[in-house]
Amino acid sequence: MTGNSILAIDDDTNICELIAATAQSMGLPCTATTDPAVFLNAIGPDTALIMIDLKMPNVDGIELLRQLGKQQCKVAIVLISGVGHRILETARELAQAHGLSSVRHLQKPFRVAELKAIFEIHTGIFEAPVSRPKPQCTHEDLDLPSVLEPAQFVLHYQPQIDIPSGNVIGLEALVRWMHPTRGLIFPDQFIARFEEAGLIHQLGWSVVDRGLAEIAQFGDAVGVAPALSLNASASSLKDLTFPDKMASLIAAHGIAPEKIILEITESALIQDLTRTLDVLARLRMKQVQLSIDDFGTGYSMMQQLRNVPATELKIDKSFVQNMHDSPSDRVVVRKTIEIGHELGMKVVAEGVETQEQLDFLGANGCDTAQGYLFSRPLPPKELLSWLATYRSSLFQPGAPQSATALSA
Secondary structure (H helix, E strand, C coil), X not given: CCCCEEEEECCCHHHHHHHHHHHHHCCCCEEEXXXXXXXXXXXXXXXXXXXXXXXXXXXXXXXXXXXXXXXXXXXXXXEXXXXXXXXXXXXXXXXXXXXXXXXEEEECCCCHHHHHHHHHHHHCCCCCCCCCCCCCCCHHHCCHHHHCCCCCEEXXXXXXXXXXXXXEEEEEEEEEEEECXXXXXXXXXXXXXXXXXXXXXXXXXXXXXXXXXXXXXXXXXXCCCCEEEEECCCCHHHCCCHHHHHHHHHHHCCCCHHHEEEXXXXXXXXXXHHHHHHXXXXXXXXXXXXXXXXXXXXXXXXXXXXXXXXXXXXXXXXXXXXXXXXXXXXXXHHHHHHHHHHCCCEEEECCCCCHHHHHHHHHCCCCEECCCCCCCCECHHHHHHHHHHHXXXXXXXXXCCCCHHHHC
């Protein structure tokens, strides 16, 4: 971020004065105007946040978004208006289609506290929390074969919580590279390189083997053996030998196959669909569970629901985290739960970070929740400690073990 200046346009001079006064009280430079020409000319390198009223008599906010798109503006944008939520939602989607960074929308009348919260996050006064550090490295830095050595290859596990009971019923395994000098490196920094180097199958089988070897130790901590969720690569789902290899490895570790859940994404499904459906059907015949991950983020996933023998549907975290600002996202979440249940699938919500989100999911019958409200992904030793104490931190003493009990 190069500056901390606020730029706003609204046809109501009172709103302009409110925005300017709020910014001034926080020591932030601000230009708040009713004139579109002044607004467009005021955008500069110090502009950190742009606020646009959609409904104006001369040049409306949609026209201004078009102009900003033509200018390839990269400044964060907040859309403000008294129009309906659906119009604001459409305008936000339009802003993104123009390549603009639309942060959120703000419904009139709004409170000064809401303005201050937005200003704090987007001007550098307050930095939004970072969930995890990401050591930077280039492809040339990666000695890929060494990652597969047991000392450097590790798994972290994120708990999955049964909403009605509050019990841990599953763990998602997530691969990490424990670099001897750089520390923990996350998969978005090395998975693509593995794919380019033709090592993704080797890494994938290492993940499966490690996960199957480690999952048994968590059974005593939760009372029953939790399910293990593993991410399946697109290339694995095109390998016709994959189901037999998976079944053999599961059996070698003495794990019940129905306790294993393979998570698949739409991008994996649409690549060579004939071979993929062959693999998925055989996996299900071998009792391995299938989960459709990141549901709702693609355009053709609804069609695939008819074809894929999935047992679980995972609502993408983008819908879960936005649903209390977005009525449309609430509808998507609610309808996804209904669709999943009507098709005989369990529904899991990813990215749950607030009690408000959990309450909405519980009230709408979602089965399972996963996210930072409960725990970040943890290495095995930390997970064992968490499992020993999590109920005391999630539940109030004497409270019923239900979705509402998770309010502790």
